[in-house]
Amino acid sequence: MDEVTFAVLGTGGIGRRALEVSQHKDSLTPVAACDRHGTAIDFDGLDVDELLAATEGNIDNEVASDGGSAAAVDSEGGVKQHGEDRGVVASEQARASDDPIQDVIDHGDGIDAVLLALPNYEHDFIPRVADRFLEGGYAGVLIDVLKRSRVIDMLDERGDEFEDAGITFICGAGATPGLLTGAAALAAQSFVEVTDVDIWWGVGLKSGYEDNRGTVREDVAHLPEYDIETARDLSDAEIESIIDEHDGVIEFEDMEHADDVLLERAGVCDAEDVTVGGILDVRSDEKPTTTTVRVTGQTFDGETATNTFQLGDETSMEANVNGPALGYLKAGVRRNRAGEYGVFGPAELMPGF
């Protein structure tokens, strides 16, 4: 495949690990990275090692509540500072900016794909970021790792605009939704009717906790006592208190994960037949349970069976989110270069390697 240039919006756990994984991919060149504070752009390819080292400990875990400007809600102790340089601006490759997203849009001609590695604390945040790219005349691939089912509809509402603009939007391109959704769509192939899709994940996040506070916060939002709004307003101390209450191990059942609508959209099954749950352990690097996808259905010759996809326990959450994110990014660029625009999900695409 020809060279693919990409930008990362957001320098939290996902953005950083995506940049790191991309170092192993010959055909992928990161040319831009930004967060609320500034933008790094280099069309010869960013020096990922320098950027990651410079921003170590400068992880932007701030809760972004505004779609476009640099103003954001500060969460207690969320952003550490190295001198005056916050977030990505600690890197020598970056410059402070009032509108980093606009910087990326302005350089859009040289950017094949943009990974929206931003936490979604308001349901329409990512869709509104997409609106900025539409308004800015960007043509290319937008890719996100959104988890919430309800956001897919918002993206579909923009489907015609994406098509007119020459934008291919790959949604739900992480682990779940993402890799595990794709596994379900593939496992469905033995059947003429799928009656049940069960997606069960395990994450050990001890070492990765600092890097992934945003992801943990999003998970807390899935607990019965919380939702997106209330989880967003919790302080870091409150989040840690909830974790303590669970002795560091939180089990999730029946999560609102977009795997359901994405599988329904692909015609595999009804959204209500899809169950997503799992266990998060922030006190161990070992997975508390094995990530498993089980697809049950009926074959054309009348048998009922279950096909199973399991991830090795040593594959970390970061590997299982960012490998696929870049894989779906490549697949998205293939679609876009072939002139296919609009919204696509992981049940419809085979990620590239």
Next chain:
Amino acid sequence: MDEVTFAVLGTGGIGRRALEVSQHKDSLTPVAACDRHGTAIDFDGLDVDELLAATEGNIDNEVASDGGSAAAVDSEGGVKQHGEDRGVVASEQARASDDPIQDVIDHGDGIDAVLLALPNYEHDFIPRVADRFLEGGYAGVLIDVLKRSRVIDMLDERGDEFEDAGITFICGAGATPGLLTGAAALAAQSFVEVTDVDIWWGVGLKSGYEDNRGTVREDVAHLPEYDIETARDLSDAEIESIIDEHDGVIEFEDMEHADDVLLERAGVCDAEDVTVGGILDVRSDEKPTTTTVRVTGQTFDGETATNTFQLGDETSMEANVNGPALGYLKAGVRRNRAGEYGVFGPAELMPGF
């Protein structure tokens, strides 16, 4: 997805079961079916029940050794007759024909995809069938379930011609290669380097033996003592004698299966890192072993792990070949309608449901 019309070349086990599975797929309409004896065409959609019932026991297991004409090598007892009508011609929907492939090509405008469900007893048979479609000016999707690695190169040699002709050729679109190759490509996503792909299949073929003599013969060709040419020349009695020698259970190691070149082509791993083996039991309907794909690799964060995909034991070979064959057919039509021509494999496409 809009309606897809398709034709099936070959009325052996694969062609018949593909027609049967298609009855469960609303968007797929079979409009033509042919074998060496004749052609059935109905653009309102074939009556699959009538066709299958009429040709029951008329299964064309003859070894086709010629790319285009009706002349073929008769194998002992391969074709049963109901009166004068052999093969598909036993169906009231069919007419005898001297050149059934040409009949399909002549009606090509109304046919979105052609499933080449023909056994490949000469390495270049399927490629030569593809040549006939190229010469006939067909534009659309050709799809085969070829297993042998060496044939992929022959198809690639025709890549430019396919692109000029508007043909999208989906190769290796069955179980292995096919579904299991796709599973390997997806499982690879956790890794930055894949070191080993192990594809292990189990087939219980007691009831399905009569319908699938062609497939069994192809399997015998994989035994160390045989190859494609010598297996082709065996009589049915000789095939059954080989099966008896193995007490009905034959184990295969290190088979030449196109999963290897298809995964290499997709950039997942080197062909030599892929191993395909399995166990065929023609005396039982139960699988002698569980079909399992194991992909081992290294993650970006330095871990070695194995991801696993398993098919439920109750999923038959027919379900696992024909469900995916139609799924890859749909995916191929999507590619073709988007203007993407050339050769694609199961490591590059997500099959539709």
